[in-house]
Amino acid sequence: MKVIKxxxxxxxxxxxxxxxxxxxxxxxxxxxxxxxxxxxxxELPNLDVQNTRLSPRSVVYPQSEKMFEFTLDExxxxxxxxxxxxxxxxxxxxxxxxxxxxxxxxxVKRNFETPEYKDPYWLKSYEATTLVGHACSGPCSTxxxxxxxxxxxxxxxxxxxxxxxxxYFLAKILTEKGERFIVAAGWEIEIDLPLIDQADTMKAAAExxxxxxxxxxxxxxxxxxxxxxxxxxxxxxxxxINCGTCTYVCPxxxxxxxxxxxxxxxxxxxxxxxxxxYSLFTLHGSGHNPRDAKVQRVRQRFMHKLKYYVDRYDNGIxxxxxxxxxxFCPVNIDIRRVCDLMNSFES
Amino acid sequence: MLTYIDKIKEISRRLLKxxxxxxxxxxxKGTVPMMNEPCFVKTVEDVDHLVWDGNCGIxxxxxxxxxxxxxGIIAKGCDSRNIVTHIIENKIKRDQLVIxxxxxxxxxxxxxxxAMAESEIKEVSxxxxxxxxxxxxxxxxxxxxxxxxxxCVICVHRNPVIYDELAADAVKEQTEVDRYADxxxxxxxxxxxxxxFFENLLSTCIRCYACRNACPLCYCPTCFVxxxxxxxxxxxxxxxxxxxxxxxxxxxxxxxxxxxxACERACPMGIKVRLFTxxxxxxxxxxxxxxxxxxxEKRPPLDTYRPDDxxxxxx
Numbered sequence: 001m002k003v004i005k006x007x008x009x010x011x012x013x014x015x016x017x018x019x020x021x022x023x024x025x026x027x028x029x030x031x032x033x034x035x036x037x038x039x040x041x042x043e044l045p046n047l048d049v050q051n052t053r054l055s056p057r058s059v060v061y062p063q064s065e066k067m068f069e070f071t072l073d074e075x076x077x078x079x080x081x082x083x084x085x086x087x088x089x090x091x092x093x094x095x096x097x098x099x100x101x102x103x104x105x106x107x108v109k110r111n112f113e114t115p116e117y118k119d120p121y122w123l124k125s126y127e128a129t130t131l132v133g134h135a136c137s138g139p140c141s142t143x144x145x146x147x148x149x150x151x152x153x154x155x156x157x158x159x160x161x162x163x164x165x166x167x168y169f170l171a172k173i174l175t176e177k178g179e180r181f182i183v184a185a186g187w188e189i190e191i192d193l194p195l196i197d198q199a200d201t202m203k204a205a206a207e208x209x210x211x212x213x214x215x216x217x218x219x220x221x222x223x224x225x226x227x228x229x230x231x232x233x234x235x236x237x238x239x240x241i242n243c244g245t246c247t248y249v250c251p252x253x254x255x256x257x258x259x260x261x262x263x264x265x266x267x268x269x270x271x272x273x274x275x276x277x278y279s280l281f282t283l284h285g286s287g288h289n290p291r292d293a294k295v296q297r298v299r300q301r302f303m304h305k306l307k308y309y310v311d312r313y314d315n316g317i318x319x320x321x322x323x324x325x326x327x328f329c330p331v332n333i334d335i336r337r338v339c340d341l342m343n344s345f346e347s
Numbered sequence: 348m349l350t351y352i353d354k355i356k357e358i359s360r361r362l363l364k365x366x367x368x369x370x371x372x373x374x375x376k377g378t379v380p381m382m383n384e385p386c387f388v389k390t391v392e393d394v395d396h397l398v399w400d401g402n403c404g405i406x407x408x409x410x411x412x413x414x415x416x417x418x419g420i421i422a423k424g425c426d427s428r429n430i431v432t433h434i435i436e437n438k439i440k441r442d443q444l445v446i447x448x449x450x451x452x453x454x455x456x457x458x459x460x461x462a463m464a465e466s467e468i469k470e471v472s473x474x475x476x477x478x479x480x481x482x483x484x485x486x487x488x489x490x491x492x493x494x495x496x497x498x499c500v501i502c503v504h505r506n507p508v509i510y511d512e513l514a515a516d517a518v519k520e521q522t523e524v525d526r527y528a529d530x531x532x533x534x535x536x537x538x539x540x541x542x543x544f545f546e547n548l549l550s551t552c553i554r555c556y557a558c559r560n561a562c563p564l565c566y567c568p569t570c571f572v573x574x575x576x577x578x579x580x581x582x583x584x585x586x587x588x589x590x591x592x593x594x595x596x597x598x599x600x601x602x603x604x605x606x607x608x609a610c611e612r613a614c615p616m617g618i619k620v621r622l623f624t625x626x627x628x629x630x631x632x633x634x635x636x637x638x639x640x641x642x643x644e645k646r647p648p649l650d651t652y653r654p655d656d657x658x659x660x661x662x
Contacts, residue, residue, distance in 0.1 A: 032617065033616075050466075064584040238410070244555035272582050280575065330405070331382075332384040336378070
């Protein structure tokens with residue numbers, strides 16, 4: 001791993017140079033909050049923002065994504081044949097992604113790349129993407145990343161980690177992808193040992209600022225059926241209005257729904273984010289719905305993130321502790337509380 | 348308003364102890380600033396979890412739909428109007444309810460306060476007249492009235508219209524409020540400017556349906572956007588489908604909406620969704636002299652026909 005320092009005076013210029021090779025994305029303001037968007041010419045990502053309202057998952061995995069197109073015009077030879085839509089998989093870079101959001105891509109990858117199935121759209125997008133992270137020196141009070149498998153300076157999942165040290169960014173180049181980005185940006189490779197020490201001190205200080213924690217140590221050994229039938233679900237689910245906010249702001253939610261839409265004789269097949277909070281999510285063609293009641297859907301979300309995922313992959317919980325669902329749930333259902341209820345549950 | 352909680356607890360304990368109700372629906376303290384969580388309590392001991400302050404903006408009538416138990420429910424002016432609407436629309440029976448009425452001084456607008464904070468808000472506390480906001484490196488005392496949800500600023504029914512017990516004396520109703528200034532501004536726009544306005548308004552919508560689901564009126568077994576046989580509305584981020592959802596949902600609330608503000612409060616993107624329903628609320632007032640949820644005695648204008656219904660729109 002190489003560590004270099006980037007003088008902030010050369011920041012804009014480097015991004016400009018990199019934009020000749022990469023499509024750049026970064027946090028931009030929109031109506032009073034921040035979201036990840038493609039940067040326009042000369043536009044700089046806002047790195048002052050604590051965290052974006054929506055996670056950057058849409059950069060790799062858009063909320064609505066065209067997969068195929070087709071024609072219903074029987075005069076055409078290829079009518080009713082699904083044809084792949086051409087897409088732009090040229091290199092792109094996400095500037096200023098938080099370490100938790102980058103780690104989230106690794107969790108989602110476990111679903112989109114398995115020995116049996118490989119999701120071509122997600123994988124090609126992900127492979128085309130370089131993640132230039134920005135260490136969190138001032139985490140939010142709802143962050144619980146340090147007990148959710150990552151942390152404010154966490155490196156796994158990132159290609160580069162930037163640490164903001166006064167007039168410089170200390171850049172830890174973590175992968176070959178990261179190195180290619182630095183070369184494209186043309187930043188000078190210059191190492192500064194005192195700066196590294198300073199970054200290490202900042203890391204410890206940032207971790208100490210994260211005071212909310214979840215306990216996950218006992219989830220794995222719980223009996224799934226006992227947890228499933230726990231009496232606390234009625235209380236947890238009561239306030240839930242079954243909107244999709246928690247699932248849509250989440251960086252680790254991956255579910256989608258496939259839809260065909262036609263206009264006249266031409267049509268597309270697309271996929272859209274879906275949410276386990278919606279009744280339609282599990283509605284069968286027969287009319288039967290195995291998760292007909294709100295309590296079943298709320299339970300599903302937490303059981304998936306905190307139990308089924310733990311059991312299936314044996315690699316922690318399906319949550320990186322970004323705290324978005326805690327902040328934006330309209331009725332204040334708090335995953336930290338539910339996780340502790342599950343972890344301490346005795347049948 | 349901050350002193351109501353003792354009386355609320357006293358009534359709740361009594362109702363539970365005397366088995367007048369199976370549960371009381373209210374709020375418990377939230378885990379983040381400016382948020383309380385709707386909850387139920389079933390035992391006298393659990394009554395202590397109940398709270399009441401300016402962060403109880405979610406409309407609790409939403410939690411009554413089709414329930415079978417005997418329920419004690421804490422109701423602000425707007426909640427009580429939605430309870431009336433629920434009873435009229437057969438979503439709950441009057442004799443299932445013991446309504447604990449709460450005269451209201453308005454609920455705090457969390458979007459407004461977040462927008463003016465210099466950094467993350469760590470703590471918010473309130474008195475009858477002020478709101479104290481604290482965060483990293485800043486501390487502000489704000490005028491409570493200026494920080495209320497917009498629907499509360501213009502509210503003219505702060506006292507419950509239907510109740511069995513009151514948690515406090517009635518508050519003075521506001522009289523000198525201009526309820527529809529924002530609607531008139533939009534009405535005055537040219538068709539193209541209106542279109543652009545709404546397109547911009549909805550540009551951040553993520554279709555999470557929080558507005559719909561926080562609304563006590565939206566109880567259809569299957570919402571039109573969820574119908575799949577046939578499917579009326581596309582499911583993508585296509586702006587046409589997003590508009591269709593918002594426009595149609597608003598129409599479904601015509602003559603029923605009490606402007607409780609739950610939709611706007613719930614929106615994670617801070618979209619001013621009330622602008623749609625308010626226009627229809629204004630029309631109902633002007634055309635039918637109707638405000639939703641004020642009486643159990645009359646049917647709402649859109650589910651009855653009267654020969655003298657206004658028909659000036661027929662040219």
